[in-house]
Amino acid sequence: MTKNILFLRILLLTPSMVLSVADSFAEVDLENGEEINEVCAGCHGEFGQGGKEGEYPRLAGLPASFIAKQLELFRERTRKNLAMVEYVDHRQMPDADIADIAAYISAIELPSKLAPVDESAPGFNAYERLLATKRVVQIPRVEGDVESGRKLYRRECGSCHGSDGWGDEDDGVPMLAGQYTNYLWRQVEKYREKRRIHDESSPEDELLSEFSNSEIRDILAYLSTQDD
Helix, strand or coil, X not given: CCHHHHHHHHXXXXXXXXXXXXXXXXXXXXXXXXXXXXXXXXXXXXXXXXXXXXXXXXXXXXXXXXXXHHHHHHHCCCCCCHHHHCCCCCCCCCHHHHHHHHHXXXXXXXXXXXXXXXXXXXXXXXXXXXXXXXXXXXXXXXXXXXXXXXXXXHHHCHHHHCCCCCCECCCCECXXXXXXXXXXXXXXXXXXXXXXXXXXXXXXXXXHHHCCHHHXXXXXXXXXXXXX
């Protein structure tokens, strides 16, 4: 597949997202990104959809700058993850490859549901429909007070992660909606234990530690409704 054909394929899928990525990563090679993704797919899925109920997080649709930053942190061992070590040293993951895979994965759009179709209509393609189901990611609703979580989220989290949890592409802020709840819980614990930094501009930030578990649960319950 040529670079131009690949770019056109992704552009048709998510035009605004790809244009934003292209502006920030002007020299990316999306064909190379697709090849690198074949390695990532072993854990994170062919379409960056993650898996095993959040053991492997969803990557598709995250801001390219955020993905690139996390890969750099893994490469420098600043963000510790044993599963990533063998894939991200400077020889296997130079800066150019980081930009390519970040741009490629960021451009993948995953619907939360399939559009209704008439399976008896002429031209219905069962195989294409089956392939489409592999892209669908919907986070199961989780226990908690959704309304309380909505209020807490919008007061404490919405200014950065967006009022509905879908992040901010321009500022490289990741989405929380559409991400696996189990994965988000693990990250909360890492932030609380200072194994990850929640806000690089304020590394001593204690925001997540100030929430009770029940408040975090309610926030996650709210977020789990946002892809319905």
